[in-house]
Amino acid sequence: MDQFAVAESLQTIAAQAVALARKQGADQAEVGASYEEGLSVTVRMGELESVERQRDRGLAITVYRDKRKGSASTTDFSAASVEETVRKALSIGSFTTADEYAGLAEAELMAGEQKNLDLYFPWEVDVDQAAELALRGENAARSLDGRIANSEGASVSSGVGQRVYANSHGFVGAYPTSTHSMSCSVLAKSGESLERDYWYTVSRHPDDLEAPEKVGHEAARRALQRLNARTLSTRKVPVLYPAELAKGLFGHLIAAVRGTAQYRRASFLLDAVGKQVLPSFIEIDEDPWIPRALASAPFDAEGVATRKRRLVSAGVLEGYVLSSYSARRLGLATTGNAGGIHNLIVKPTAGTLADLIKDCNEAFVVGELLGQGVNTVTGDYSRGAAGFWVEGGEIVHPVHEVTIAGNLADLLREIQAVGSDVDARGTVRCGAVRVDGLTLAGGG
Numbered sequence: 001m002d003q004f005a006v007a008e009s010l011q012t013i014a015a016q017a018v019a020l021a022r023k024q025g026a027d028q029a030e031v032g033a034s035y036e037e038g039l040s041v042t043v044r045m046g047e048l049e050s051v052e053r054q055r056d057r058g059l060a061i062t063v064y065r066d067k068r069k070g071s072a073s074t075t076d077f078s079a080a081s082v083e084e085t086v087r088k089a090l091s092i093g094s095f096t097t098a099d100e101y102a103g104l105a106e107a108e109l110m111a112g113e114q115k116n117l118d119l120y121f122p123w124e125v126d127v128d129q130a131a132e133l134a135l136r137g138e139n140a141a142r143s144l145d146g147r148i149a150n151s152e153g154a155s156v157s158s159g160v161g162q163r164v165y166a167n168s169h170g171f172v173g174a175y176p177t178s179t180h181s182m183s184c185s186v187l188a189k190s191g192e193s194l195e196r197d198y199w200y201t202v203s204r205h206p207d208d209l210e211a212p213e214k215v216g217h218e219a220a221r222r223a224l225q226r227l228n229a230r231t232l233s234t235r236k237v238p239v240l241y242p243a244e245l246a247k248g249l250f251g252h253l254i255a256a257v258r259g260t261a262q263y264r265r266a267s268f269l270l271d272a273v274g275k276q277v278l279p280s281f282i283e284i285d286e287d288p289w290i291p292r293a294l295a296s297a298p299f300d301a302e303g304v305a306t307r308k309r310r311l312v313s314a315g316v317l318e319g320y321v322l323s324s325y326s327a328r329r330l331g332l333a334t335t336g337n338a339g340g341i342h343n344l345i346v347k348p349t350a351g352t353l354a355d356l357i358k359d360c361n362e363a364f365v366v367g368e369l370l371g372q373g374v375n376t377v378t379g380d381y382s383r384g385a386a387g388f389w390v391e392g393g394e395i396v397h398p399v400h401e402v403t404i405a406g407n408l409a410d411l412l413r414e415i416q417a418v419g420s421d422v423d424a425r426g427t428v429r430c431g432a433v434r435v436d437g438l439t440l441a442g443g444g
Contacts (some may be wrong), residue, residue, distance in 0.1 A: 003120065003176045006035050006162045011174055013077055014166035017061055021086045022168055026063035028104045030167035033059045033300070038159025041130035043138055045151050048131050054159070055171035063089045067098040099224050104302065105324035105334055107169040111306070113298035118291040120176035121205040123158045130156040133212050135182045140216030147227065148220050149189035152196065157181045158206070171303045179294070180206045184216045195229070197222035197368075202425050204292040210269035226367060229386060229398035238363040238416070239404060239438045240356050240390075243423035245366050246433035249283070249415075252408055253277070254341055254428075255376045257317060259326020268379030272317045278412050281349050284312035285298030295427040301339030309335070311344070346430035350417035353432035363390040364399065364440050379408040403441040413433055 021029035025415040037055040043046070059082065060073040070093025074085045125133075138154035147409065157180065164174040183200035199218035201210035241249060251366040253269075261267035269277060280283075288306035290296050299305055302324055310318050320330070323338035335412060336342075370384035419431030 003162060007164065007174045007176065007246055010035060010162060010164040011166065011172050013059065014164050015172055015242075017059065017082050017086060017095070018168050020083060021063050023215060024086060024090055024211070026065050026090060026168070028064040028168050030062050030104055030165070030302070031059065031214050033057075033164040033166075034161060036159060036161035038157065039125070039127070039130060040155060040157040041127055041134055042153050042155040043134040044153035046135065046138070047164055049153060051127050057423055059085065061085050061089045061136070063088065065093055065094055067100055067102050068093045068096045069099065069102045070094070070096060070181055070307070073306040078389035097386075101322075101325055101328040104167050104169060105304045105338070107171075109304045109324075109334065109336075110171040111173055111178065111303060112167055112174065114173055115289060115298040116218065117289060117293075117296045117298060118169060119178070119204055119296060120160065121292075122160050123178070123180050123206040125156070125158055125206070130158070133182060137182060137212035137216040137219075140188075140213040141186045142165065142216075142219040144217055144220040144330060145188070145224055147188050147190050147224060148186050148308040149194070152187065152198075154184040154212075154216065155182065165299070165301065165303050168302055169303070173299050173303055178204055180204070180209060182212055182215050184211055184219040186219050186223050190227040191430075193224050193227045193229070195225060195226035200307055200425075202294065204294065204304050208292065211360050214327055215311065222367075224389070226317050226320040226386065226400075229400035230389075231401050232364075232389065232399055232440060234441045235437065236439050239435050239440070240353065240360070240363055240365045241429045241433045242353050243419065243421050244425075245369060246418075246430050247423060247428040248430050249424060249433060250344060250346055250370070250430060250436075252374060252376055252381075253320055254344065256408070257320050257328060259320050259322040261376065263326055263329035265327065266377045268376060268407075269317070270411075273319060276315050276413070277317045278312055278315040278407075279415055282312055282315050282415065282418065283310070283347040285309070285345045285347070285350070286311050286342055287345055287369070288336075290343050293343050295341065295343045296397050297342055300336045304334055304336040304338065306336045306342055315341050341427055341438070344428045346418055346428070348418050348420040348422065348431050350419055350431075350434075352419050352421040356417060356419060356432055357390055360390050360393060360434075363434075364388070364391060364402070364404075365395065366404070367398070374408070379410075381406050381408050392425055399442075404438055405441055406438040410437060414438075
């Protein structure tokens with residue numbers, strides 16, 4: 001795919017759609033256009049199982065007339081289809097209720113200089129090469145230990161795309177992205193005990209992916225260590241979240257401080273700006289400009305320039321996560337987060353998960369979280385879990401069939417340490433986390 005040609009074509013279509021909407025009576029208009037293509041190859045038990053090729057494109061048009069909003073979309077980029085989609089958006093808008101807060105983000109906030117963040121690295125991998133890489137990962141997992149009894153497969157995926165946003169302020173922005181990944185999932189068996197686990201690697205650049213053998217070995221190691229799990233009696237102990245699961249805790253924080261949750265009065269952290277929401281040693285930054293990062297972006301879903309900022313300073317919440325609409329509802333300014341957060345960085349305060357384990361006389365290390373028992377309105381937190389029991393600074397046996405219970409507001413304030421073993425796969429970047437004061441409910 002010639003990204004330059006695709007970008008030019010999408011920008012032209014988006015700008016024409018905006019002009020057409022204005023011509024047909026819209027006070028304001030915005031258009032998002034995208035093109036994506038990719039390859040995904042899966043092997044299982046040494047055999048090629050599936051090959052998927054994907055090619056998608058879309059055009060979404062939103063119009064505002066007399067503070068009424070209407071949206072419509074199409075996958076047909078022909079002039080007739082674009083014109084019809086504009087008419088549909090205007091028609092839909094005529095039936096909606098006027099909203100004084102509706103409209104584009106302010107023109108002066110548009111991204112003037114669109115930074116190149118190195119988010120596009122195409123990978124010329126064909127089906128045979130992808131299958132070979134996936135087989136190397138699965139074979140590494142299956143050969144690690146005789147107790148690896150079965151495989152749910154290993155996959156290699158590669159995708160590229162182009163995103164364009166245009167609006168009636170005259171703004172047109174575009175940037176290409178790529179995402180590549182490898183994963184492996186296996187089952188371990190010992191007597192009556194059967195456990196599944198997985199591992200994956202993902203990056204913008206194929207050279208930044210972990211080796212297939214490392215992915216396979218980690219998937220197998222994780223499955224093996226869960227064999228012959230025991231139950232526990234109910235108790236209050238420190239709970240250690242590995243980096244890949246600790247990210248979810250800060251995801252709950254973000255959900256609670258989004259503008260939507262705040263103006264709807266549906267958050268356990270209502271009106272929390274300027275208040276202590278985390279221990280005083282916690283610092284959290286947002287950095288949208290990290291090269292090659294999975295959540296980097298030069299502008300948000302409204303064309304607003306992204307910017308670096310301190311979200312939590314010494315445990316105190318410095319601001320909300322706002323789009324232009326939610327900002328207006330709250331009487332504030334957008335933070336450039338329409339479409340989501342960009343690279344949330346939780347600064348480490350301690351060593352690795354292994355170091356945190358050594359510091360505990362007794363503790364529970366979370367291996368897997370189950371269910372959806374998180375209420376960001378009330379803060380109620382109750383998750384089924386499996387993991388590992390720690391005594392004397394060492395893991396002594398795996399654990400299953402327990403529930404971790406508490407309140408998110410208390411949980412966040414009871415964080416004792418953030419590890420240095422940062423997981424950079426995704427929107428939140430943090431290490432392992434120790435939380436005290438949680439109840440571990442078991443049936444043992």
